[in-house]
Amino acid sequence: MLKEQEELDVKIGLEVHCHLTNLKTKLFCRCSADYYNKEPNTNICPVCMGLPGSLPVLNEEAVKQALAIALALGAKISEKMIFYRKNYFYPDLPKNFQISQYDKAGGQPLAVGGQIRLQDKVVRIRRIQLEEDPAKIIYEGSISTSPYALIDYNRSGVALVEIVTEPDLTTPKQARLFLQKLRAILEHLGVCNCNLEGALRCDANISVRGGYRVEVKNIGSFKDVEKALSFEITRQKMLGAKKGMETRHWDDVRGVTVSLRVKEEEMDYRYFPEADLPPYIITKELIEEVQASLPELPDARRERLMRQYNLPPQTADILTSHKALADFFEASVKEYPGSPLKMANWIVSDILGYLNRYDLDPSSLKLKPKDFAAVVKAVEEGLINEQTGKMLILKAAATGESLEERIFTAASKIKDESIISRFVDKVFKENEKAVKDALTNEKAVNYLIGLVMKASGGKADPHLTRSIILSRLKKVGS
Amino acid sequence: MSSLAKIDLKNARRLTEMVKAGELSAVEAVEASLSRIRELDDKINAFITICPEQALTAAEELDLRLKKGEQVGSLCGVPVAVKDVISTAGIETTCGSKMLKGYIPPYDATVVAKLKEAGAIIVGKTNTDEFAMGSTTEFSAFGPTKNPCDLSRVAGGSSGGSGAAVAAGMVPLALGSDTGGSVRCPAAFCGVVGLKPTYGAVSRYGLISYANSLEQIGPLASNVDDCALLYRCISGWDPMDSTSYRDQPKEAAPLREGAKIAVPKEFFGEGVEEAVSKCVWRGLDALRDSGFVIEEVSLRSLNYALPAYYIVAMAEASSNLARFDGIRYGLHLKSGFRDWNTYFSRCRAEGFGPEVKRRILLGTFILSAGYYGVYYLKAQKIRSIIKSEFQQILSQYDLIAGPTMPTTPFKIGERVEDPLLMYLIDVNTVPPNLTGHPAISVPVHREGELPVGLQLIAPYFCEERLFQAAKIVEEGLRR
Numbered sequence: 023m024l025k026e027q028e029e030l031d032v033k034i035g036l037e038v039h040c041h042l043t044n045l046k047t048k049l050f051c052r053c054s055a056d057y058y059n060k061e062p063n064t065n066i067c068p069v070c071m072g073l074p075g076s077l078p079v080l081n082e083e084a085v086k087q088a089l090a091i092a093l094a095l096g097a098k099i100s101e102k103m104i105f106y107r108k109n110y111f112y113p114d115l116p117k118n119f120q121i122s123q124y125d126k127a128g129g130q131p132l133a134v135g136g137q138i139r140l141q142d143k144v145v146r147i148r149r150i151q152l153e154e155d156p157a158k159i160i161y162e163g164s165i166s167t168s169p170y171a172l173i174d175y176n177r178s179g180v181a182l183v184e185i186v187t188e189p190d191l192t193t194p195k196q197a198r199l200f201l202q203k204l205r206a207i208l209e210h211l212g213v214c215n216c217n218l219e220g221a222l223r224c225d226a227n228i229s230v231r232g233g234y235r236v237e238v239k240n241i242g243s244f245k246d247v248e249k250a251l252s253f254e255i256t257r258q259k260m261l262g263a264k265k266g267m268e269t270r271h272w273d274d275v276r277g278v279t280v281s282l283r284v285k286e287e288e289m290d291y292r293y294f295p296e297a298d299l300p301p302y303i304i305t306k307e308l309i310e311e312v313q314a315s316l317p318e319l320p321d322a323r324r325e326r327l328m329r330q331y332n333l334p335p336q337t338a339d340i341l342t343s344h345k346a347l348a349d350f351f352e353a354s355v356k357e358y359p360g361s362p363l364k365m366a367n368w369i370v371s372d373i374l375g376y377l378n379r380y381d382l383d384p385s386s387l388k389l390k391p392k393d394f395a396a397v398v399k400a401v402e403e404g405l406i407n408e409q410t411g412k413m414l415i416l417k418a419a420a421t422g423e424s425l426e427e428r429i430f431t432a433a434s435k436i437k438d439e440s441i442i443s444r445f446v447d448k449v450f451k452e453n454e455k456a457v458k459d460a461l462t463n464e465k466a467v468n469y470l471i472g473l474v475m476k477a478s479g480g481k482a483d484p485h486l487t488r489s490i491i492l493s494r495l496k497k498v499g500s
Numbered sequence: 501m502s503s504l505a506k507i508d509l510k511n512a513r514r515l516t517e518m519v520k521a522g523e524l525s526a527v528e529a530v531e532a533s534l535s536r537i538r539e540l541d542d543k544i545n546a547f548i549t550i551c552p553e554q555a556l557t558a559a560e561e562l563d564l565r566l567k568k569g570e571q572v573g574s575l576c577g578v579p580v581a582v583k584d585v586i587s588t589a590g591i592e593t594t595c596g597s598k599m600l601k602g603y604i605p606p607y608d609a610t611v612v613a614k615l616k617e618a619g620a621i622i623v624g625k626t627n628t629d630e631f632a633m634g635s636t637t638e639f640s641a642f643g644p645t646k647n648p649c650d651l652s653r654v655a656g657g658s659s660g661g662s663g664a665a666v667a668a669g670m671v672p673l674a675l676g677s678d679t680g681g682s683v684r685c686p687a688a689f690c691g692v693v694g695l696k697p698t699y700g701a702v703s704r705y706g707l708i709s710y711a712n713s714l715e716q717i718g719p720l721a722s723n724v725d726d727c728a729l730l731y732r733c734i735s736g737w738d739p740m741d742s743t744s745y746r747d748q749p750k751e752a753a754p755l756r757e758g759a760k761i762a763v764p765k766e767f768f769g770e771g772v773e774e775a776v777s778k779c780v781w782r783g784l785d786a787l788r789d790s791g792f793v794i795e796e797v798s799l800r801s802l803n804y805a806l807p808a809y810y811i812v813a814m815a816e817a818s819s820n821l822a823r824f825d826g827i828r829y830g831l832h833l834k835s836g837f838r839d840w841n842t843y844f845s846r847c848r849a850e851g852f853g854p855e856v857k858r859r860i861l862l863g864t865f866i867l868s869a870g871y872y873g874v875y876y877l878k879a880q881k882i883r884s885i886i887k888s889e890f891q892q893i894l895s896q897y898d899l900i901a902g903p904t905m906p907t908t909p910f911k912i913g914e915r916v917e918d919p920l921l922m923y924l925i926d927v928n929t930v931p932p933n934l935t936g937h938p939a940i941s942v943p944v945h946r947e948g949e950l951p952v953g954l955q956l957i958a959p960y961f962c963e964e965r966l967f968q969a970a971k972i973v974e975e976g977l978r979r
Contacts, residue, residue: 068607072823074600074708075587075609077741107819109867113840118822127872173827292867294815294876297713299742 031231032255034197035148035189038204040214041155041221042087042181049154049181050078050121057176058218070179072116077298080105084181085302087213088132088152089312091183094207094319097136097150102303104130105296110289113171114156116178123151124293132304138187138207139321140199141339146188155180158220164275177220183213189227194251197226201244202343206320209345217383226251230258237269238279246274254279323348331355331362340370346384347374350391357395361402368398372412376419388422389415396425405433436482439490442474445482446490449473450498460491461499467491507532510722512578512672512729516619519577522566526559526577526621533579533623537670545645546655546665548584549592550624555579558621573618574733580615581665581674584625585632586717587706588612595708596628596640596658599851600830609706610741611675611717611734618733623671626661630853631821632677632710634658635685635925638916639855646912647690649951653909656689658682662720663690672722673730677707679715680809681904681929684941687720688904688953691943693727693970694720696929698960699936700745702731703738709820711813712743714933724942724974728967735963749961755968757791759898761956764799767902767928779952780903783944786976787901787969794901797893801886802931808886809930810923811866811879817856818863824851858919887935894937894959899969902928904941904953928955938963942970944977 045055051069068076085103092099106124123131131151138145157178161168185204191197205222208214216222223242228251229235236258241250250272257279267288270279318326320342327338327348341348351369355362377384394415401411410432418425436442449470450457456473459466467488474487507524508514509532518524534552541547562577582588585595587605589612594600608616615622629639637645637660645660647653648668655664659676663686666674676683678696687694695718702717709715719730738744763784768777788794826832826847833850837843852860866875893900905925915922932939937960941953954973958965 068605071828073587073605073607073829074593074595074603074823075605075704075706076607077705077743079740079742109819109822111822111825111841111844113825113827116823116828118825119819128877288869290869292819292864292869292872294819294867294872297743297816298709 032192033189033229034191034194034251035227036187036191036197036200037225037227038185038187038201039155039223039225040091040183040185040208040216041218042084042183042213043215043218043221044213045081045084045087045181047081048179049081049084049152050179053179055180057180060176062172062174062176065176066178070116071175078121078296080299080302081181084152085132085304086308086312087211088150088181088183089304089309090211090213090316091185091208092133092136092150093309093313093316094211095136095138095147095150095185097133097147099133099304099309100130102130102301103132103152104128104301105299106293107296109292112156113173114159114178116157116175120154120156121296121299122153122184125149127293128295129293138200138203140196140203143190143196145190145200148186148188150186151184153182153184154178155182164273165271166273166280189229194248194255197251198244198248201247203320205244206343206345210317210319210323212317217385226254228254228258230255233258233262234265235267237267238272239269239282240272240274242274246272249277250279253277320345327351331366333363333366337366337370340374341366344384346387350384350387350394353391354395354398357392358399361398364402365394365398368394368412368415372415373419376416387419389419390422390424393418393425396429400429400433403437405429405435405437433481436478437486439486442478442482442487442490445474445477446487446494449477450494457495457498460495467495504528504532504535509533509536509579509669509672512575512721512726515672516574516576516578519566520572524577526562526566526619527556529577530555530559530579530621530623533671536668537624537665540648540668540670543646543651544648544655544664544668545643546626546661546668546670547581547624548594548596548627548640548642548661551591551622554591555621555623558616562619562621573620574729575615575673576619578620578673579623579671580620580730581624581626581662581671582612582615582622583659583662583674583676584628585677585708585710586612586675587708588622588625591622591625593625593708594642595631596642597630597851597853597856598641598831599824599848601641603830605706607706609717610703610738612706614734615675620673620733626659626665626674628661629658630856631708631817632658632679632682632715633817633855633859635681635922636912636916637661637686638912639853641853644912647909649691650909652911653950654689654912654914656686656905656909658686659694659720660686660689663687663692663694666690666692666720666722669722672726674720675730675734676718676720677710677715678718678933679711680813680933681926683718683720684904684929684939684953684955685926687941688943688955689909689951691945691951692720692722693724693940693942693974694718694953695727695731695940695963695966696932696938697731697735697963698745698938700743701735701748701938701961701963703734703736703741703744705738705740709816711816712820713816714809714813724967724971727940727970728964731963731967745961755792755898755965758793759791760793760795760896761787761899761901761969762797762893762897763794763901764797764802764893766799766802769802769927771924771927772903772906773908775908775950776903776906776952779944779949780954783942783954783973783977784901786973789976790972792969795897797897799889799893799931801882801889802927804882805886805931805934806923806927808879808882809926809934811875812883812934814859814863815866815876816863818860818867821852821856821860824848826851855919883934886931890931890935890937890957894957898958898965900957902955904929904955908950908952932957936960938966940966940970942973944973946977
């Protein structure tokens, strides 16, 4: 009772930063948006290095993708989007200001409002905006003990969409579920490959029992969100929040938050309009174009999966929480439409279980829908038992090997008429005399059955084999 | 040497025609310019950097191309000086500041690329008030530029180096930048022609920003035709500058007889010297003699232009100059610093001069929470009021005219200790920066008088109209 009461007193708001990883270029220059696995400071130009005299030019494709996110979250799109400068000195910020957006002082971000629906909760979105990512600071180990800081500008200027929630979340778990839902939406929109390191990051604002708000920065993964928030809530409950505004840094190496700064007042970023970029008019036509191109989103897909395949809500929920899982499910059903429910259950329990055990993302699953479908089909037809089927699947999940052969070897009985027919063909061709005998001699029929059984490694179903041979003999005889 | 001295470096058109005709090689033109610079610049200090090697190499290449009969551009073989706030690949670009000493840009500003494309040859980088913040070029970390007509007087600023280089005949053409009058002021003080183009007419890509919503790169020349020649070369849309204007009108309708010129009486307000008024009216009379109608009007918002300008400029400057932190280029302090705040603060304390610090501090204050609305937003409101008043006048008149500067060039050191007195001399030049209108300064003094400039302001993208009227003034004065 007390614990629940306390959790009601926790208020969490998230600022999620999502890289638009599928863009070709950065937000304001023509450097590649793909900065991964490149020699440090090679994916740069005068603009993203903030060299004196360089000027930003807006990547309009980024506007479209950010609009898609805003529309998917049901936000209200501004008629005019104005970029603002957020001024602060930091070594990762080449201009010592960030080109961002703002919702005060006459500012107009891309969109305001919107929401994400969780199972038992609606989380309101405050604003959605487009901004440039700073460079990356590399510490040796932990921030507190690193003897130096290196700066890699390859990431500098990559397009980010910032999604700011209202402080509607009350538990670390809810925060994780929120992020999972958001990730599924972004994946379905095809704007962010959330598996790339740093592609989805968040800062969290936490206050406990109406105390001072503490901001935790540098949360790099979903698991860390829950960990960082739990740590911070416990810390605040035990020690209380410092007076004023504290900013803390999530040190994922040590698993703790450390204080970066405490300010009496809110940090003054001296926001003002970025005169190098004229206000961007978001036309009705553009909104309609983006709206029309929106794909099916997780909520709609969940409903459809329930309707189309009779899946229970919870199963459909889990499937649609990862685009890769839902895609895998539907691709498999296409291969073998015989038992969608069984497929869904196996994916949700066994395959997902496997992925979680090894901390793998569904998109990295090696098992192919074709093989998964073949196994489920073999089980449904009694060719192999469930245990064998699941064993095969888990093996292929790791190796990606083709399962057709293996199903055959693992099968206890072959009940597939087409497969048995192939053996019968072979036996008939190689034993012409015995076939002739069998037309008149029942014993010779048994001999033929024996040969087919032998060729199939003893797995052909004897009854089915017999009836195939008899009907074949009838044809030969007539 | 004696033959070099005969080359007229005050007429770019004739020079380029001679080079094209083979009467003069580009190398000879460049050598004439370099020798004139060597001869005079110890006294004048118009240049921060001279680049004879690059210039002569470029001239040799050009001569080779001419020999082969290749197509050459409109500024073929013309030595040009570029204000040191404009990025030049491979040539040190200091902004007149210790902060950028040693900074060699890896890229050319769009205007510089256009100059090269047109066959112009950059001979050096000219002196400027630090980061273009000043009206006399006294705030340069490399010493003040002296006025060629009287070495004890200021050359104006902030493009004082460019104005003096042209006035002294070191180069026929120079580029300046104009944020609040920084091309027109040295043009007026040095007795040359200087244009601040329509905001968006010339690419700012590569111009190291002081106040990015106000400034334009502009040409300076000894005569109106040369000024126009350089303007036509550097103007036009640039995809690298989002504020450059895509559909620039090709040619505005020329002024006809009976065209009306508005002369706001406020342009002749308190502080305008008698000598200035006299010369300016001489220029206006020349226009009247050519059939133009001169009418006095009132520009009531002018009083608010100066404070609005300084608030906007300082606010933008405080942000634009934030990038100079001693990490990536320019000033670098040897290590021993454990802490980022201490490091960049020390760099900025050592790298920036007093006027730059003053404007950064004021600009930071202006943008701070609680003051933003009182200062910045209010200044922007005034800006739009001034803009609509200008547009209203320019809907009834073809041009607006008045003195460029309220004074003739004063003595070096005379105003440098009093920032407010210094800021006051920009009173007539700042309005076109706030409104974005094009404005030209054309000399209206006579031999023996201290230089005075007449400022003409036109509707957006009517630069050709300015050249036309300025040329009438120029010719009228010769009579």
